Amino acid sequence: MCLAIPGKVMTIAEEAGCRMARVQFEGVTQPVSLDLLPEASEGDYVLVHVGFAISRIDEGEAAETLRALKVMGMLEGELPPQDQDGENAVRP
Amino acid sequence: MRYIDEYRDGDLARKLLRQIERKVTRPWVLMEICGGQTHTIMRYGLDELLPKGVELVHGPGCPVCVTPASLLDRGIELAMRKDVILVSYGDMLRVPGTKMDLFSARARGADVRMVYSPLDALRIARANPGRKVVFLAVGFETTAPANAMSVYQASREGLNNFFLLASHVLVPPAIRALASSPDNRVQGFIAPGHVCTVVGCADYEALVTEFRLPIVVGGFEPLDLLQAILTLVTMLEEGRAEFANDYTRSVSFDGNREAQQILGEVFEVADQSWRGLGEIGQSGLRIRERYAAWDADRVFDLAPAAAEAPSACISAEILKGLKKPTDCSAFATRCVPENPLGAPMVSSEGACSAYYQYRRHNLVTLQ
Amino acid sequence: MNLPVCPAPIAETETILLGHGSGGRLAADLLQHVIMPAFANPILARADDQALLAIGKEQLAFTTDSFVVKPIFFRGGNIGSLAVHGTVNDLAVGGAEPLFLSAAFILEEGFPIEQLRTITATMQDAARSCGVQIVTGDTKVVERGSCDGIFINTAGIGVVRTGLTLSANQARPGDAVLLSGPIGDHGIAILAEREGLSFESEIASDTAPLHVLTAAMLESGGLLRCMRDPTRGGVASVLTEIARTSNVGIDLREDAIPVRPEVRGACELLGLDPLYIANEGKLLAIVAAEDAAAVLSAMRSHRLGEQACLIGTVTAENAGLLTMRTVLGARRIVDLPANDPLPRIC
Numbered sequence: 001m002c003l004a005i006p007g008k009v010m011t012i013a014e015e016a017g018c019r020m021a022r023v024q025f026e027g028v029t030q031p032v033s034l035d036l037l038p039e040a041s042e043g044d045y046v047l048v049h050v051g052f053a054i055s056r057i058d059e060g061e062a063a064e065t066l067r068a069l070k071v072m073g074m075l076e077g078e079l080p081p082q083d084q085d086g087e088n089a090v091r092p
Numbered sequence: 093m094r095y096i097d098e099y100r101d102g103d104l105a106r107k108l109l110r111q112i113e114r115k116v117t118r119p120w121v122l123m124e125i126c127g128g129q130t131h132t133i134m135r136y137g138l139d140e141l142l143p144k145g146v147e148l149v150h151g152p153g154c155p156v157c158v159t160p161a162s163l164l165d166r167g168i169e170l171a172m173r174k175d176v177i178l179v180s181y182g183d184m185l186r187v188p189g190t191k192m193d194l195f196s197a198r199a200r201g202a203d204v205r206m207v208y209s210p211l212d213a214l215r216i217a218r219a220n221p222g223r224k225v226v227f228l229a230v231g232f233e234t235t236a237p238a239n240a241m242s243v244y245q246a247s248r249e250g251l252n253n254f255f256l257l258a259s260h261v262l263v264p265p266a267i268r269a270l271a272s273s274p275d276n277r278v279q280g281f282i283a284p285g286h287v288c289t290v291v292g293c294a295d296y297e298a299l300v301t302e303f304r305l306p307i308v309v310g311g312f313e314p315l316d317l318l319q320a321i322l323t324l325v326t327m328l329e330e331g332r333a334e335f336a337n338d339y340t341r342s343v344s345f346d347g348n349r350e351a352q353q354i355l356g357e358v359f360e361v362a363d364q365s366w367r368g369l370g371e372i373g374q375s376g377l378r379i380r381e382r383y384a385a386w387d388a389d390r391v392f393d394l395a396p397a398a399a400e401a402p403s404a405c406i407s408a409e410i411l412k413g414l415k416k417p418t419d420c421s422a423f424a425t426r427c428v429p430e431n432p433l434g435a436p437m438v439s440s441e442g443a444c445s446a447y448y449q450y451r452r453h454n455l456v457t458l459q
Numbered sequence: 460m461n462l463p464v465c466p467a468p469i470a471e472t473e474t475i476l477l478g479h480g481s482g483g484r485l486a487a488d489l490l491q492h493v494i495m496p497a498f499a500n501p502i503l504a505r506a507d508d509q510a511l512l513a514i515g516k517e518q519l520a521f522t523t524d525s526f527v528v529k530p531i532f533f534r535g536g537n538i539g540s541l542a543v544h545g546t547v548n549d550l551a552v553g554g555a556e557p558l559f560l561s562a563a564f565i566l567e568e569g570f571p572i573e574q575l576r577t578i579t580a581t582m583q584d585a586a587r588s589c590g591v592q593i594v595t596g597d598t599k600v601v602e603r604g605s606c607d608g609i610f611i612n613t614a615g616i617g618v619v620r621t622g623l624t625l626s627a628n629q630a631r632p633g634d635a636v637l638l639s640g641p642i643g644d645h646g647i648a649i650l651a652e653r654e655g656l657s658f659e660s661e662i663a664s665d666t667a668p669l670h671v672l673t674a675a676m677l678e679s680g681g682l683l684r685c686m687r688d689p690t691r692g693g694v695a696s697v698l699t700e701i702a703r704t705s706n707v708g709i710d711l712r713e714d715a716i717p718v719r720p721e722v723r724g725a726c727e728l729l730g731l732d733p734l735y736i737a738n739e740g741k742l743l744a745i746v747a748a749e750d751a752a753a754v755l756s757a758m759r760s761h762r763l764g765e766q767a768c769l770i771g772t773v774t775a776e777n778a779g780l781l782t783m784r785t786v787l788g789a790r791r792i793v794d795l796p797a798n799d800p801l802p803r804i805c
Contacts, residue, residue: 003128003730004234004286004312006095017248025728026093027721028651028660033211036237036351045095047289047342048728050181051209052238054351055289055342057095062341069104069315072111093724105787137789199474208729314787429796430478430485440730449794 004049006057007032009042023048095341099313100136108318109141115325119145121277122324123270123413125263126232126284127154127441128312134446136314146325149277149413150446152266153284155231156183156439157411158366162397163259164189167228169394170257171202177220179213180228182206187438190398194228210242217246217254226388229258234286236260236377237351240358243379243386257388258379261364263287264295265375270412271303278413280324282310282317285339290355292347297335304333311339358383367435368407405434410443417447424452483692483796487700506704507626508687509553511619520555522546523614531574531608533652535645535663538611539578541739543585543593544668545690546615551670552686552742554625554677555617557589562596565610568603578609589668591615621677629684630705634773635751639672639742639758640665640766642694643722646736650725662721667740672761679757681750687743695734695793697743698771699781708777711793712784715770734793745773 007023012034014020019034023046030048034040037053046053124130130150133139139148152158168189171178178194185194185206198204203223207213210227217225229239239258246254263284270276283296288309296307306327310320320338327334337343355377364376379387388394404422409415417423417436427433429445436442478485495503502510509522526542543560550557562582566575586593644665651660673686689697694716702709718726718733726733740763746754751769758764771783781793 004289005727006093007728008094018245026724027662027719028724028728030659030728031211033238033241035241036348036354038350047286049234049286050238051211052241054234054237054286054348055344058341058344062095062098065319065341066098066104069107069319072107093720093727096727100786102787135791136785136787137791138787141787141789195476196474199476430488450791452792452794 099315124282125151125153150443152411157435255388260377417444518619522549539581546613550617627704632775636771641717643733643736665740681754682747708774711771
């Protein structure tokens with residue numbers, strides 16, 4: 001029930017007094033209400049729950065989280081971080 | 093899929109697991125609140141991949157599981173009326189009331205329709221002006237704003253054949269009830285990331301101060317949960333009871349202002365009965381008087397709540413994290429998804445149904 | 460905090476529920492406790508997609524299927540496409556060359572004749588490209604409200620020339636599990652057109668006849684144990700059934716299972732698992748391990764098997780269960796759902 005999926009805002013239009021966006025989730029497009037996220041703009045990634053956008057994905061924070069994970073353990077003599085496409089990943 | 097696949101990366105997951113292993117020197121009991129988080133843990137076997145000292149117990153964050161049976165009974169009563177279309181989220185359709193579930197009501201001729209969004213419910217109401225459309229609206233704070241918007245929109249449009257049969261529950265009072273219970277074993281909580289997306293973090297910070305238990309906001313993908321667990325374990329090992337937000341790509345401290353505003357506009361806090369847990373004061377939402385015309389409970393004359401017959405279901409202990417589904421004598425024998433003794437076996441996010449689906453036979457092995 | 464008790468159990472088994480038609484646990488129960496006992500005989504008991512009949516010197520395959528899909532028209536085809544391909548495929552997976560079909564229609568009063576023309580034209584086109592003829596049939600009309608537009612039943616006959624025993628009870632530990640291509644297309648295509656669900660996608664149903672593909676696989680000389688087309692209930696239902704019938708375990712690798720990005724997107728959005736979603740032009744095959752490469756090669760040389768791949772193995776452990784190694788490395792059960800998330804899918 002707390003299922004909320006990130007998708008990309010493609011276009012925005014007013015429909016019957018509601019601010020509606022077409023949001024794309026990997027090839028599937030859905031009409032999503034922006035009434036809870038009026039500041040969303042085209043090109044933004046938003047989290048969608050039961051047909052409503054409830055937050056904008058902070059791309060900076062997302063990148064930072066992953067970057068921190070990738071360098072984690074380096075100081076403790078772990079293996080070097082993976083490069084972009086994981087070529088150096090060690091598989092147990 | 094962007095912002096999903098990166099957080100399912102097997103190598104990064106193994107890294108996090110190794111870090112957790114390094115940190116743990118004594119046993120810890122952690123609880124994830126949200127049913128969606130429970131589902132991820134079960135589906136990816138995170139609880140079995142974690143070092144033995146870290147025990148995950150599952151919380152009451154499954155709105156379907158805690159919706160009172162009486163609400164379902166009222167929904168079924170309304171659905172059986174010829175002039176009513178009963179509209180509901182999919183997960184509620186198979187939850188048993190005191191006598192039957194909505195799916196069975198449909199098999200008996202009730203017009204019951206599944207929707208994915210309150211917007212769909214409004215559309216059905218607009219398309220059927222001669223019928224009364226009742227939307228069975230349940231959820232935590234994540235879903236409540238969207239449900240509230242449907243009433244707000246209906247009032248703006250003058251859509252008078254749309255009604256909400258509502259039951260909403262709030263997370264912080266549940267955590268308070270759990271943490272203050274004398275048999276509480278939980279030493280750290282993973283707060284539900286999408287609830288916090290809506291309401292922000294202030295309440296959770298306050299709970300940390302009140303109970304001196306660490307709380308970390310976690311997301312829903314495997315890496316999100318492992319990260320939150322690492323943060324909690326680190327705090328516990330270092331003797332710190334603090335608040336942290338590990339779902340920063342979606343959660344800000346203030347949360348979503350618009351969503352909070354619409355919540356306050358349409359709903360007010362009220363006492364609430366949680367199925368399996370009982371009454372928790374000021375833990376639910378009631379439709380405000382000014383929107384009474386869209387409140388099914390005020391508009392329709394509904395039968396008083398029937399008593400719930402006693403059964404072998406131990407959902408009270410499951411929802412509090414005191415017992416695991418596999419501890420229940422009826423689990424997977426008398427209580428199965430086709431014949432559930434209680435709600436946690438029905439909902440896709442219920443602990444019992446997750447265990448039934450993924451843990452019936454103990455198979456998960458480390459790579 | 461008070462500790463009240465939970466409600467009494469619901470045992471709603473006196474009437475048919477939607478779940479009984481889903482291919483999941485309820486459906487299996489109905490088959491086992493009501494249908495099979497009524498018609499008990501050894502041919503039926505094998506419970507394969509087709510019945511193998513020895514008539515004179517020939518081995519004939521005989522099968523039937525009913526089509527109640529909603530909506531009737533969808534991207535990639537219509538109920539008529541499914542009615543022909545579905546029955547052709549049930550024959551093909553039994554190793555048969557499909558020859559003749561019957562077609563029985565149940566029409567609702569008020570159903571537009573124009574739509575019936577479109578559907579029958581589709582069926583004739585499909586039959587012609589499959590090399591089968593629709594040689595007999597029936598038409599009934601029921602009052603408005605007594606059926607949903609149109610229901611079709613097709614039965615089919617084919618000739619089996621392979622000496623192989625293809626059946627769900629033939630899987631052995633060590634065997635390879637092969638899949639002909641990406642899963643979930645049909646179910647998502649149908650869902651996208653259902654009312655009350657507003658999402659758009661370019662996904663089309665994968666409805667297609669598989670008899671040329673199966674013939675190529677048989678031609679390869681590989682030791683095939685069983686072939687199935689994973690329709691309602693999806694890959695999970697078929698493989699679970701094989702695991703139970705053969706009393707073996709089947710272990711899949713999540714990262715080996717092909718799913719189109721758009722299907723994944725729709726599944727994430729709707730909270731669905733592609734493993735349970737219907738396909739109408741895909742094939743699963745259980746093959747002796749040493750022949751997997753040869754059979755895969757035969758599949759890949761055919762248009763409908765271009766993306767054929769190895770998705771798992773048959774094991775001795777965990778007999779009767781379908782399991783999967785997740786992307787994180789843990790192994791989990793892939794259980795049969797009690798109910799189908801997508802009713803009226805074919």
